[in-house]
Amino acid sequence: MFLHIDCNSYFASCEIATDPSLEGRPVVVANVNEAGGGIVLALNKEAKALGLKRGNPVFQVKRVLDENHVAVCRADHKKYRRISQQLMEAVRSQDLVLNFVQYSVDEFFGELPVDDAQAARHYIKLIKEHIEASTHIPVSCGYAPTYTLAKVATHYAKLYEGYKGICVMMPENREVALRKLPVNEVWGIGRQLRKRMMLLNVVTAWDFASMDPNRVKQEFNTQGVNTYRELNGQPCITIDRGGLQSSIMQSRTFGFMIDDREKLAAEVRKFASDCSIKLRAQKGECGSVSVFLATNRHRTDLAQYHNSASLKLTKRTSDSVALMKAAEQLLGQVYKPFFQYKQAGVVLADIRPEEGHQLDLFTVEVDEKRRKLMEVADRINEKFGSGTVEFK
DNA sequence: TCTGGGGTCCTAGGACCC
DNA sequence: TCTGGGGTCCTAGGACCC
Numbered sequence: 001m002f003l004h005i006d007c008n009s010y011f012a013s014c015e016i017a018t019d020p021s022l023e024g025r026p027v028v029v030a031n032v033n034e035a036g037g038g039i040v041l042a043l044n045k046e047a048k049a050l051g052l053k054r055g056n057p058v059f060q061v062k063r064v065l066d067e068n069h070v071a072v073c074r075a076d077h078k079k080y081r082r083i084s085q086q087l088m089e090a091v092r093s094q095d096l097v098l099n100f101v102q103y104s105v106d107e108f109f110g111e112l113p114v115d116d117a118q119a120a121r122h123y124i125k126l127i128k129e130h131i132e133a134s135t136h137i138p139v140s141c142g143y144a145p146t147y148t149l150a151k152v153a154t155h156y157a158k159l160y161e162g163y164k165g166i167c168v169m170m171p172e173n174r175e176v177a178l179r180k181l182p183v184n185e186v187w188g189i190g191r192q193l194r195k196r197m198m199l200l201n202v203v204t205a206w207d208f209a210s211m212d213p214n215r216v217k218q219e220f221n222t223q224g225v226n227t228y229r230e231l232n233g234q235p236c237i238t239i240d241r242g243g244l245q246s247s248i249m250q251s252r253t254f255g256f257m258i259d260d261r262e263k264l265a266a267e268v269r270k271f272a273s274d275c276s277i278k279l280r281a282q283k284g285e286c287g288s289v290s291v292f293l294a295t296n297r298h299r300t301d302l303a304q305y306h307n308s309a310s311l312k313l314t315k316r317t318s319d320s321v322a323l324m325k326a327a328e329q330l331l332g333q334v335y336k337p338f339f340q341y342k343q344a345g346v347v348l349a350d351i352r353p354e355e356g357h358q359l360d361l362f363t364v365e366v367d368e369k370r371r372k373l374m375e376v377a378d379r380i381n382e383k384f385g386s387g388t389v390e391f392k
Numbered sequence: 393t394c395t396g397g398g399g400t401c402c403t404a405g406g407a408c409c410c
Numbered sequence: 411t412c413t414g415g416g417g418t419c420c421t422a423g424g425a426c427c428c
Contacts, residue, residue: 192426
């Protein structure tokens with residue numbers, strides 16, 4: 001049996017946890033850029049009650065926000081990562097959950113050493129209370145025979161007030177739970193699969209779970225088949241968060257439009273620099289760099305263009321300056337004058353753990369000096385705030 | 393005026409090899 | 411006219427997630 005822990009309205013809960021004066025008020029969290037644009041990323045239940053939705057562009061709902069004195073918080077992703085770290089530690093310190101892993105900034109999976117519902121409910125209640133006492137973040141918990149079913153259970157934990165945030169789904173409750181669940185609410189079934197399901201007359205999660213297995217293999221790919229098996233109580237999804245990330249990205253939608261190559265180059269260099277800081281923080285080196293550019297797709301009156309280019313490095317690195325140079329060179333490949341650019345980004349990929357290079361003496365010495373330089377810069381930025389030392 | 397920013401995994405198809 | 415049969419590796423792009 002697997003435990004799933006999901007934080008409620010996570011970003012909004014983090015803002016309330018760090019500023020108690022927000023308690024009881026409608027709160028939304030939005031990514032706001034310098035032009036005041038942005039979209040709603042998270043809302044507490046008071047904000048949801050006003051009809052606001054995740055994904056609403058802020059400018060479109062400005063009136064509702066103003067008239068109801070909604071607190072609009074600017075997203076602070078560093079804070080959210082820090083709090084999720086605290087939550088992890090809180091759970092680990094309690095020593096009740098086995099194989100505890102983080103799935104996303106606000107979701108976790110684990111196992112409990114019990115198989116009867118009563119005991120499970122008891123332990124989960126302890127865990128939930130401990131999390132809420134130590135982080136002030138409310139959570140919902142699901143317990144079921146697979147990860148996918150545990151997420152279904154969490155869905156019901158949130159749906160029914162009476163469950164008080166905890167839903168234990170034993171194998172005998174599975175059918176009832178899946179019969180009431182629209183198939184597109186299942187983890188792994190998105191818009192495209194939903195369309196396919198409709199053609200097959202599959203409406204509920206139970207319709208899917210009770211399909212003929214051979215038919216499922218014909219109709220769906222590996223991931224679809226895995227979801228089908230998980231819904232039938234056969235665990236086959238693993239969450240491998242042991243190693244390094246396989247890619248690191250930094251991108252931005254500008255509040256304005258840029259057509260000037262030099263301004264874009266400055267942005268792209270900054271992205272590359274920020275990516276390399278993240279890369280060194282996880283003691284990795286990357287083997288490829290990509291840069292992408294796009295115009296504003298919402299402006300149908302303007303000429304559209306988007307493109308990307310990537311470069312395979314001859315030697316893996318995490319050196320800010322080398323990666324900034326590579327990114328700038330790639331920008332030269334994708335940049336076309338006269339377009340109004342709205343978005344740009346840098347992706348580092350092919351990431352491996354850093355290791356000593358077996359090269360000639362001279363190169364080793366230069367590498368070592370560079371490595372120390374990066375290390376010092378990272379330490380200074382950690383101590384005095386990011387951006388204290390920058391590479392240009 | 394203003395429309396996010398990250399990630400993962402899988403597949404199809406091309407290049408290349410024998 | 412007709413034009414092997416396998417492999418492997420790589421990459422771009424799709425689909426999905428939060």
